[in-house]
Amino acid sequence: MDTNTTCCVAGGGPAGMVLGLLLARAGVDVVVLEKHGDFLRDFRGDTVHPSTLDVLDEAGLGARFAALPHRKIDRLTMVADDGERRLVDLRTLPGRHPYIAMVPQWDFLAMLAEEAARLPGFTLLMNAEATGLLRDGDRVAGVRYRDADGAEHRIRALLTVAADGRHSTLRRASGLRLREFGAPMDVAWFRMPRRDADRDDSFLRISAGRLMAVINRTSYWQMGYLLPKGGYERVRAAGAAELRRQVVDLLPFLADRIDGLDLDAVRVLDVRVDRLRRWHRPGLLCIGDAAHAMSPIGGVGINLAVQDAVAAANLLYEPLRRGAVTSGDLAAVQRRRARPTAVVQRVQIALQNLLVRPTLRGEQPGVLRLARTLPSLPVLPRLAARMVGYGPRPEHVRVPDDAAAARLRAPSA
Missing domain, CATH: 3.30.70 (Alpha-Beta Plaits)
Known part of the structure; x- marks a missing residue:
C-alpha cells in the first residue's frame, strides 16, 4: 500500500511526537511511525527538565502534563563514603519550573499522542517499523515500513525525519557518517x-x-x-x-x-556518545538520538531531543506548507542545534573523564575535591543548575496554532 503525506517521521519517541504535534498544529500533514504497539518500555529516560516543561507550557500542554503522576527533583546530591555533597540546586533557576519532573516516558508519550490525535493533520501508525528509504534520484522521497503482520508499505513524503533512536535504521540507510567519542x-x-x-x-x-x-x-x-564498558x-x-x-x-x-x-x-x-557530521540529505533530516547519542550523565537525552524537534518545527513549518523544503532549510536546523549538542556532549565527556573513569578504576575522582569547594563558590552551583535545567540554547515554540489545524476532531472521530 502506498500513501502520501507532507512529512513522515520515523520514531514515536519524544523528538518524533513533539515534532509531529507541532507541525500538525501549523496545518502540516504528518504521519508518525512507531514500531511498537505501545509506549511501555522499561528504562527509557524519564527526566523532563525545565527547558522541556517551558516548551509544554508554550504549546498549551503544561496543565495536562502537570496532571500526570510525577515527582519533582530540585537538588542533585552525591553520596560518597565520607559524606554527602550538593552538586546542583535547581531552586536557583528563574521561571516557573525550578525542578526536574520525573515522569514515566510512556505516560509522557501517551499524552503527546492523545493531544496530537485531536488535530486533523496528524496520523500515528503503531506497529509500523521503518525499514528503509524511498528515493527519487538523489532525493529521499519517503519511507518503507513493515506492519505487525509483516506486510510492507510505502509512504511518500516531501520530508522524511529520522527520529528512530541511536540505532537509527533510516540514518544507516542514508549513508550519513557518525563521529564517535566513546564511553567508558x-x-x-x-x-x-x-x-x-x-x-x-x-x-x-x-x-x-x-x-x-x-x-x-x-x-x-x-x-x-x-x-x-x-x-x-x-x-x-x-x-x-x-x-x-x-x-x-x-x-x-x-x-x-x-x-x-x-x-x-x-x-x-550500551552507553554511546556520538553525533552526525551532517544531519541531513535532500528530503531527509535526522534529529534526537538519530543525530546524536547522549551519555546518560545529566539525564538530558529527552530534553535535547525535544529541543531538536522544536527547532525543526520552527524552521520547517513554512517551507512544508509551501511544499518546497530545500537543503538550506535542513542545514538551518543543524546550524541551530549542532553547537548546543556539541557543548553538552563535551561536558558529558569531561565528566566521564573526571568522575566515571577514575571511579571505575578504584581511584578518588577529582570531582569529589571540586564538590568540596562548591559551597564557597556559589556561582558554580548556579552555572551547573543552568546547564542541567536549560542547556546552552533552550528553544521556544514559534509555530503558529493554525486556525484550520486547531479545529479539534469531533469526539466520535
Missing part, C-alpha cells in the same frame, strides 16, 4: 522496592570502583549501576549473589529486600 561505561538498570522509611530524594552513590544512580520513583527505586558479562559470570552483595555494600538500607534481585530483571544500556 555501560549502565545496568534494575528496580528495588521502596519503603516509606527510606530517604526521599534521588542521588548518586559513589565509592571506590563503583557508581550507582538511585532514583526515587515513589513506589520503587530505579537503580542505574555504572560498570566498565562491556563489564556486565563479568557481573553475570559472578552471579546474582555477588551483585546483591555489591548493591548492599553501597546501599545498606536495601539489605531487607535484596533477595528479590535477580539477573533476569537487569537490563543493560
Whole structure:
C-alpha cells in the first residue's frame, strides 16, 4: 500500500511526537511511525527538565502534563563514603519550573499522542517499523515500513525525519557518517522496592570502583549501576549473589529486600556518545538520538531531543506548507542545534573523564575535591543548575496554532 503525506517521521519517541504535534498544529500533514504497539518500555529516560516543561507550557500542554503522576527533583546530591555533597540546586533557576519532573516516558508519550490525535493533520501508525528509504534520484522521497503482520508499505513524503533512536535504521540507510567519542561505561538498570522509611530524594552513590544512580520513583527505586564498558558479562559470570552483595555494600538500607534481585530483571544500556557530521540529505533530516547519542550523565537525552524537534518545527513549518523544503532549510536546523549538542556532549565527556573513569578504576575522582569547594563558590552551583535545567540554547515554540489545524476532531472521530 502506498500513501502520501507532507512529512513522515520515523520514531514515536519524544523528538518524533513533539515534532509531529507541532507541525500538525501549523496545518502540516504528518504521519508518525512507531514500531511498537505501545509506549511501555522499561528504562527509557524519564527526566523532563525545565527547558522541556517551558516548551509544554508554550504549546498549551503544561496543565495536562502537570496532571500526570510525577515527582519533582530540585537538588542533585552525591553520596560518597565520607559524606554527602550538593552538586546542583535547581531552586536557583528563574521561571516557573525550578525542578526536574520525573515522569514515566510512556505516560509522557501517551499524552503527546492523545493531544496530537485531536488535530486533523496528524496520523500515528503503531506497529509500523521503518525499514528503509524511498528515493527519487538523489532525493529521499519517503519511507518503507513493515506492519505487525509483516506486510510492507510505502509512504511518500516531501520530508522524511529520522527520529528512530541511536540505532537509527533510516540514518544507516542514508549513508550519513557518525563521529564517535566513546564511553567508558555501560549502565545496568534494575528496580528495588521502596519503603516509606527510606530517604526521599534521588542521588548518586559513589565509592571506590563503583557508581550507582538511585532514583526515587515513589513506589520503587530505579537503580542505574555504572560498570566498565562491556563489564556486565563479568557481573553475570559472578552471579546474582555477588551483585546483591555489591548493591548492599553501597546501599545498606536495601539489605531487607535484596533477595528479590535477580539477573533476569537487569537490563543493560550500551552507553554511546556520538553525533552526525551532517544531519541531513535532500528530503531527509535526522534529529534526537538519530543525530546524536547522549551519555546518560545529566539525564538530558529527552530534553535535547525535544529541543531538536522544536527547532525543526520552527524552521520547517513554512517551507512544508509551501511544499518546497530545500537543503538550506535542513542545514538551518543543524546550524541551530549542532553547537548546543556539541557543548553538552563535551561536558558529558569531561565528566566521564573526571568522575566515571577514575571511579571505575578504584581511584578518588577529582570531582569529589571540586564538590568540596562548591559551597564557597556559589556561582558554580548556579552555572551547573543552568546547564542541567536549560542547556546552552533552550528553544521556544514559534509555530503558529493554525486556525484550520486547531479545529479539534469531533469526539466520535
